[in-house]
Amino acid sequence: MFGDLMGMMGKLKETQEKVEATKKRLDTVLIDEQSTDGLLKVTITANRSIKSLKIDDALLEDKEQLEDYLILTLNKAIEKATEINETEIAAVAKDGMPNIPGMDLFK
Template structure:
């Protein structure tokens, strides 16, 4: 019984190390999205930070300010949704084989 407990503790430590490693490498994941038929383009990384934003010069007019704000928000939201899938896959791949496969366990919730 004690050996089983020690084995489980070893798995938990291994899992923690793999999660830390996975977290540190999330900055290398990127995803891009656009809105307004490509007038606004945004790229985000796996740390959920915007890394680039491109705005077509035609949109930079005072009278189009509200539309521009909406397009920027839409592009960022799309990119954030898309990066979530990459983050989940990355975490799953990085921690594969450490813990048993538990259906419904979302390991990305352990990310800070």
């Protein structure tokens, strides 16, 4: 019984390390998003950290329009990054979970 418990604890520790490594790797996964007309371009990591913004000069003339562009484009990029992040972390966590009867958390 204790051998199984120790084995499970080891497996959980290994999974935690893999999750942390995946989080670090996701800092290098870049998501590019742009407005439909290409006047605003955003690059963020899969951990939702903004890496770059490129704003066309035409948007600098209308503050309200620029704000709208930023909100829409950043939200699209964040949505994509969140999806990638959650999928990657869930895959690592599911793969590393010990087989405990009745604990089918990731099905």
